[in-house]
Amino acid sequence: MSIDQKPSKPLGNKEGAIGSALIGLTRAEMRTRLGEDLGLSPAQAKMRSNQIWQWIYNFGVTDFAAMTNIAKEMRAKLSALYTLARPQMVERQVSKDGTRKYLLRFAPGIEVEAVFIPGVGRKGALCVSSQVGCTLNCTFCHTGTQNLVRNLTPAEIVGQVLACKDDIEEWPSSKVDRDLSNIVFMGMGEPLYNTQNVAKAIEIIADDEGIALSRRRITVSTSGVVSQMQALGETTQAMLAISLHATNDALRDELVPINRKHNLAELMEACRTYPGASNARRITFEYVMLKGVNDSLREARDLVRLLKGIPAKINLIPFNPWEGAPYQCSDWSQIEAFADIINRAGYSSPIRTPRGRDIAAACGQLKSDSVKIRASQLRKEKLGQE
Ligand code: SAH
Ligand code: SF4
Numbered sequence: 001m002s003i004d005q006k007p008s009k010p011l012g013n014k015e016g017a018i019g020s021a022l023i024g025l026t027r028a029e030m031r032t033r034l035g036e037d038l039g040l041s042p043a044q045a046k047m048r049s050n051q052i053w054q055w056i057y058n059f060g061v062t063d064f065a066a067m068t069n070i071a072k073e074m075r076a077k078l079s080a081l082y083t084l085a086r087p088q089m090v091e092r093q094v095s096k097d098g099t100r101k102y103l104l105r106f107a108p109g110i111e112v113e114a115v116f117i118p119g120v121g122r123k124g125a126l127c128v129s130s131q132v133g134c135t136l137n138c139t140f141c142h143t144g145t146q147n148l149v150r151n152l153t154p155a156e157i158v159g160q161v162l163a164c165k166d167d168i169e170e171w172p173s174s175k176v177d178r179d180l181s182n183i184v185f186m187g188m189g190e191p192l193y194n195t196q197n198v199a200k201a202i203e204i205i206a207d208d209e210g211i212a213l214s215r216r217r218i219t220v221s222t223s224g225v226v227s228q229m230q231a232l233g234e235t236t237q238a239m240l241a242i243s244l245h246a247t248n249d250a251l252r253d254e255l256v257p258i259n260r261k262h263n264l265a266e267l268m269e270a271c272r273t274y275p276g277a278s279n280a281r282r283i284t285f286e287y288v289m290l291k292g293v294n295d296s297l298r299e300a301r302d303l304v305r306l307l308k309g310i311p312a313k314i315n316l317i318p319f320n321p322w323e324g325a326p327y328q329c330s331d332w333s334q335i336e337a338f339a340d341i342i343n344r345a346g347y348s349s350p351i352r353t354p355r356g357r358d359i360a361a362a363c364g365q366l367k368s369d370s371v372k373i374r375a376s377q378l379r380k381e382k383l384g385q386e
Contacts, residue, residue, distance in 0.1 A: 024155025057210025099356030121182030131189025192225035233275030
């Protein structure tokens with residue numbers, strides 16, 4: 001493992017916060033904003049926003065001065081009005097397996113982790129966070145021990161992608177054979193408690209004039225916020241992953257407490273009707289292997305039964321330990337026997353290799369030191385969530 005403590009140069013303001021950011025606006029929003037702020041005609045606003053969009057999301061420029069097809073005076077006006085600031089990279093760790101974990105700061109006390117995993121997906125996957133902390137308390141998840149601080153904005157979600165692209169020198173976006181080929185919303189937080197901002201971030205990331213990642217390569221993982229699943233599918237056409245982890249309500253109530261609100265029957269029904277799900281676009285079911293808790297062969301058979309009729313693939317995740325965790329990872333022989341039953345039922349290669357464990361970058365190990373400010377604020381966020 002190597003630790004690079006050298007923070008990236010914060011662009012824009014001192015804390016690396018994104019002020020009047022253009023990043024985080026969809027292309028249509030950017031057009032409107034430029035038109036209004038600069039008094040441009042609709043045609044001019046369209047042309048300018050398309051140019052700026054290309055510079056930001058295809059070429060990765062962080063300074064208006066580099067936008068050479070825009071007149072000098074206009075560039076000066078743009079830099080006076082807007083910022084293209086990246087989040088500040090507070091820490092960057094590289095695992096011996098090549099996984100990179102970033103600690104990113106958006107504002108004082110607002111920090112999240114994002115993880116780039118080479119060799120996952122088509123070429124490499126970036127695991128992004130959607131919230132600072134999480135309101136849910138899945139008992140095996142380290143993030144769950146951190147209270148929700150707040151939802152991330154579209155700018156902050158897209159900022160994680162830009163920071164990673166800077167780090168792996170993935171510009172221009174249009175280059176062939178890119179290393180960052182997939183995005184997974186499997187970092188900190190529950191994306192479907194922040195559906196609107198997640199959807200807007202996906203619109204920006206998938207825009208074909210910029211980063212242009214296919215929506216089929218963008219996966220959103222949810223612990224089971226049934227009420228938001230349909231909206232996610234309709235607005236984003238993203239791939240869906242479900243953190244299942246148990247095959248009966250009694251155990252799932254304990255491991256994934258949102259199950260008390262939306263039980264397995266409801267969750268499975270929402271999967272059956274997820275927009276666009278088909279054999280070519282399967283829903284991923286994640287199942288963390290907890291020794292003696294959910295890893296019996298009977299449960300493997302129950303799992304197969306539960307998923308019957310749903311276009312599904314299964315990802316078995318060896319439990320990644322963290323300090324104070326009340327579980328152990330299942331024995332390897334048990335994971336293999338469990339996988340075998342699933343394989344024989346027609347599902348292929350289901351065990352997820354733990355990545356970046358040496359830098360605590362693996363699934364469920366992410367956490368930042370950001371703490372929530374006030375309990376009343378948290379209650380307000382919770383009320384506004386569904
Ligand atoms: N909140 C969302 C997305 C983030 S979690 C969700 O729960 O789906 C990403 C995945 O890692 C989830 O499937 C989660 O259940 C799993 N996970 C959490 N803690 C883990 C741990 N300690 N070991 C292995 N997987 C874990
Ligand atoms: Fe939150 Fe997902 Fe962790 Fe559960 S598994 S506590 S929903 S981040």
